[in-house]
Amino acid sequence: MQDANNLMLLDGSRIIIEAMARAGADSFIGYPITPANLLYQYAGQRMPVMLPAPDEITTLQWMSGMSVTGRLPITATSFPGFALMVESINMAYMMELPMVIILVQRLGPATGTATCGAQGDLSLLRGMISGGHPTPVLCTSSMEDCWTLSAKAVEIAVKLRTPVILLTSKEEVMTQKSFDLSVLSEIVPVVRKYYASAEPYQSYKPQGLVPEFLPVTQTMHQVRITASTHNQKGILQNTDEESMANTRRLEEKIRVSLPDYTFYEYTPKQGAKNLIVSFGITAEAAKDAQSQLTKKGIPVSLLIPKTLLPTPSIYLEIMEKYESVVIAEENINNQFSDMIYGLKKPKNHKFIGGLGKMITPQQIQEGIKS
Amino acid sequence: MTHILNSDMLPFCKGCGHSLIAKSTEKALENMKLEALQVISVTDIGCHGIIDKSLNTHTVHGLHGRSAALGAGIALGIPEKAQKIIVFIGDGGATIGLQHIMEAARLNLDMTVIIHNNFLYGMTGGQTSGLTPTGFVTTTSAEGNPWNSYDLCSMAYDAGASYVARVTGMGDISETLEKAFRVQGFSMVEVMEICPSYGLKLNPKRKFSDIVASSGKELKEWVRQRPPFPSSQGKKVDNLFDSLPKIPKDFQSTLDKPLSIILSGSAGEGVQLAAGIISKAAIRSRLFATQKGSYPVTVGVGFSTAEINLSPEEIYFHGIGVPDIAIITSQDGLEHSKKRVEAMKQGTLYIDSSLPIPSTKANIVQYNFRESNPRDASLLSIFYFAKKTNIVPVDALIVTLEEEGKSSKSLLEKIEKI
Numbered sequence: 001m002q003d004a005n006n007l008m009l010l011d012g013s014r015i016i017i018e019a020m021a022r023a024g025a026d027s028f029i030g031y032p033i034t035p036a037n038l039l040y041q042y043a044g045q046r047m048p049v050m051l052p053a054p055d056e057i058t059t060l061q062w063m064s065g066m067s068v069t070g071r072l073p074i075t076a077t078s079f080p081g082f083a084l085m086v087e088s089i090n091m092a093y094m095m096e097l098p099m100v101i102i103l104v105q106r107l108g109p110a111t112g113t114a115t116c117g118a119q120g121d122l123s124l125l126r127g128m129i130s131g132g133h134p135t136p137v138l139c140t141s142s143m144e145d146c147w148t149l150s151a152k153a154v155e156i157a158v159k160l161r162t163p164v165i166l167l168t169s170k171e172e173v174m175t176q177k178s179f180d181l182s183v184l185s186e187i188v189p190v191v192r193k194y195y196a197s198a199e200p201y202q203s204y205k206p207q208g209l210v211p212e213f214l215p216v217t218q219t220m221h222q223v224r225i226t227a228s229t230h231n232q233k234g235i236l237q238n239t240d241e242e243s244m245a246n247t248r249r250l251e252e253k254i255r256v257s258l259p260d261y262t263f264y265e266y267t268p269k270q271g272a273k274n275l276i277v278s279f280g281i282t283a284e285a286a287k288d289a290q291s292q293l294t295k296k297g298i299p300v301s302l303l304i305p306k307t308l309l310p311t312p313s314i315y316l317e318i319m320e321k322y323e324s325v326v327i328a329e330e331n332i333n334n335q336f337s338d339m340i341y342g343l344k345k346p347k348n349h350k351f352i353g354g355l356g357k358m359i360t361p362q363q364i365q366e367g368i369k370s
Numbered sequence: 371m372t373h374i375l376n377s378d379m380l381p382f383c384k385g386c387g388h389s390l391i392a393k394s395t396e397k398a399l400e401n402m403k404l405e406a407l408q409v410i411s412v413t414d415i416g417c418h419g420i421i422d423k424s425l426n427t428h429t430v431h432g433l434h435g436r437s438a439a440l441g442a443g444i445a446l447g448i449p450e451k452a453q454k455i456i457v458f459i460g461d462g463g464a465t466i467g468l469q470h471i472m473e474a475a476r477l478n479l480d481m482t483v484i485i486h487n488n489f490l491y492g493m494t495g496g497q498t499s500g501l502t503p504t505g506f507v508t509t510t511s512a513e514g515n516p517w518n519s520y521d522l523c524s525m526a527y528d529a530g531a532s533y534v535a536r537v538t539g540m541g542d543i544s545e546t547l548e549k550a551f552r553v554q555g556f557s558m559v560e561v562m563e564i565c566p567s568y569g570l571k572l573n574p575k576r577k578f579s580d581i582v583a584s585s586g587k588e589l590k591e592w593v594r595q596r597p598p599f600p601s602s603q604g605k606k607v608d609n610l611f612d613s614l615p616k617i618p619k620d621f622q623s624t625l626d627k628p629l630s631i632i633l634s635g636s637a638g639e640g641v642q643l644a645a646g647i648i649s650k651a652a653i654r655s656r657l658f659a660t661q662k663g664s665y666p667v668t669v670g671v672g673f674s675t676a677e678i679n680l681s682p683e684e685i686y687f688h689g690i691g692v693p694d695i696a697i698i699t700s701q702d703g704l705e706h707s708k709k710r711v712e713a714m715k716q717g718t719l720y721i722d723s724s725l726p727i728p729s730t731k732a733n734i735v736q737y738n739f740r741e742s743n744p745r746d747a748s749l750l751s752i753f754y755f756a757k758k759t760n761i762v763p764v765d766a767l768i769v770t771l772e773e774e775g776k777s778s779k780s781l782l783e784k785i786e787k788i
Contacts, residue, residue, distance in 0.1 A: 008616060008617060009617065009650055027447075029443075034667075046607055054469055058442075058469065061432070061436050061443055062439060062442055065412075065439070066444070087433060088433065091436075095432075115664070171662070171688070174662060175660055176662065177658075177660045177661075178649070216444065218407075219408060222427070224422075225429070226432075227433055236431065284686040285686070287686040357689070358687070360691070
């Protein structure tokens with residue numbers, strides 16, 4: 001992106017697919033679903049391999065098979081398709097297979113309204129893996145995020161040998177915006193490092209917390225990949241010590257590595273007593289609310305969490321610095337706040353929700369003033 | 371040469387046909403002179419799947435019934451076909467994952483699926499499956515299965531498989547398996563067996579051959595010549611941004627604050643095209659712009675609405691509740707946007723002269739956008755708006771229109787007349 005003026009009218013879908021391709025994703029498997037169709041379309045043009053699966057279970061299974069061979073697959077879907085994928089995401093998680101799933105949120109429950117945006121899937125993502133193991137979830141809040149976080153999602157998937165979710169929503173991937181590509185930084189493709197020793201390979205013997213990867217395409221070492229409880233060799237076991245240590249490690253590798261992929265934007269304002277916390281599509285309204293309040297002489301700080309899961313503790317630390325906190329997200333049950341506070345929500349906490357339409361900067365401003 | 375199996379002691383019940391399948395698989399592969407690591411074995415949940423630990427091949431052990439799809443993914447990931455992919459699946463798994471088998475057969479992916487059909491769900495207690503023959507007694511059909519069973523082989527063949535065979539799990543089936551393994555494309559072998567723990571005990575007086583006959587399924591081969599799935603893909607671009615026009619900043623807008631516009635008309639009348647033209651013209655006039663469309667799922671009929679934000683400053687929130695400007699060019703557009711127009715307390719409504727005027731406090735400007743050619747109505751309307759307001763220079767619109775290849779003599783004449 002060396003051009004000084006690289007101004008275009010484009011949507012976030014295009015940026016996401018280009019970023020993932022540059023980061024090293026080489027295959028897209030998918031099943032069409034609104035509002036993820038632009039991602040599907042662009043992937044067909046850009047990804048070295050693009051395959052239409054007959055349903056979303058097959059999608060994740062094909063992706064897993066490809067990942068076993070050393071390819072780096074991605075897909076894009078919305079809740080109805082994602083729901084079908086969940087068991088297979090658990091499989092890929094247990095097998096420790098790198099891949100990225102782009103989840104474009106739309107209005108539910110069930111089929112809901114395909115052409116209406118929403119932010120209602122965070123709670124689902126939080127409990128998606130049986131056992132409560134966390135999956136890295138990065139959430140875009142801007143066109144720049146579509147670039148940076150997409151590349152990071154691919155990188156984390158490889159480094160941690162895990163499925164990663166890129167969370168976005170209809171309005172972010174379908175609306176076209178004027179955007180200068182010159183602001184985007186260079187993406188360095190992720191390097192795949194494979195097990196290189198002559199010693200017998202064990203698919204789940206950790207180096208640090210993440211086992212070294214070896215595809216099944218070579219004939220030097222036996223590779224054993226499994227979704228059942230297993231020992232370090234990848235052989236099915238019951239609940240013996242080694243296997244339970246392996247199951248614990250799956251949780252640990254995601255949690256312990258969190259500082260490496262903690263992304264957020266914090267814009268404190270001098271003298272501010274109020275903090276707005278918002279992410280995804282609503283963060284755009286929050287930015288406007290912050291600047292409009294500042295113009296009116298009311299300093300307000302803004303926190304935009306981008307790594308949503310596992311939830312970095314820094315968010316709570318920032319929130320505790322303020323007299324009042326307004327959390328804005330486009331759902332009716334305060335999913336982010338629930339994650340942070342649970343049932344014991346502090347009295348200085350206010351929730352701005354939305355259903356069926358985008359939360360406006362005015363709504364957030366009114367929340368601050370009240 | 372490393373043997374395919376790492377032990378003669380297989381983990382199956384005494385008398386189970388799964389052992390025969392494993393040993394025949396080994397015999398067939400070794401007859402083909404394949405090294406263990408030239409084979410990728412894919413198994414899933416079910417009694418058959420516990421063969422996983424006895425294999426010296428690469429092993430991938432997945433979810434119940436999904437091994438055909440998981441194996442298909444591996445086949446798709448190895449386009450050079452350097453290794454043999456063998457999927458082991460049970461009769462229960464074959465029905466829960468029926469779509470996966472059909473899809474792999476349809477695409478003729480280079481892999482072999484072996485169905486361990488022991489007529490029931492063995493691992494969970496001997497329940498009836500979709501492949502249980504009529505009359506066969508299971509733990510959930512004490513009077514005998516009242517239903518018919520799938521003819522999986524015919525289905526896979528009809529879907530496009532290169533080779534399908536149905537055999538009974540008796541004696542040595544390595545010859546049939548070798549035929550299947552040698553196929554370049556999708557092959558499937560259904561092996562009919564009796565589960566010694568449930569099937570045999572619950573059907574004590576019946577001969578295996580009678581049970582096979584009662585299933586109504588033929589023991590035969592289905593063969594066709596068909597090229598395997600092509601690994602090559604169409605030509606790909608190496609940069610998704612290259613196909614989009616770079617927009618120069620060669621005009622100047624007079625706009626000094628954010629402006630929201632809705633452009634509402636009918637499908638096929640260029641609403642989204644016009645929105646794109648005015649957005650790009652605004653960007654080249656040094657404004658920031660956002661644009662999004664709204665239309666029914668049947669995209670070729672009914673309303674088509676575009677929402678456009680223009681601003682001299684960067685736009686974050688791009689939603690439009692009540693717009694500053696509404697441009698309505700058809701009855702469909704009016705019906706879709708009527709409530710928003712009625713809610714306007716200021717701003718301007720540009721509306722085609724043929725349409726009724728909704729109740730609104732916006733200034734009303736009428737013009738015959740649809741005259742002579744309704745297909746140009748939306749494009750004409752944005753030029754009209756530009757000429758009347760000069761918010762986006764008309765020349766910026768004309769240049770953008772020409773660059774998009776949408777300019778025409780008749781349209782330019784109509785623009786001139788405004």
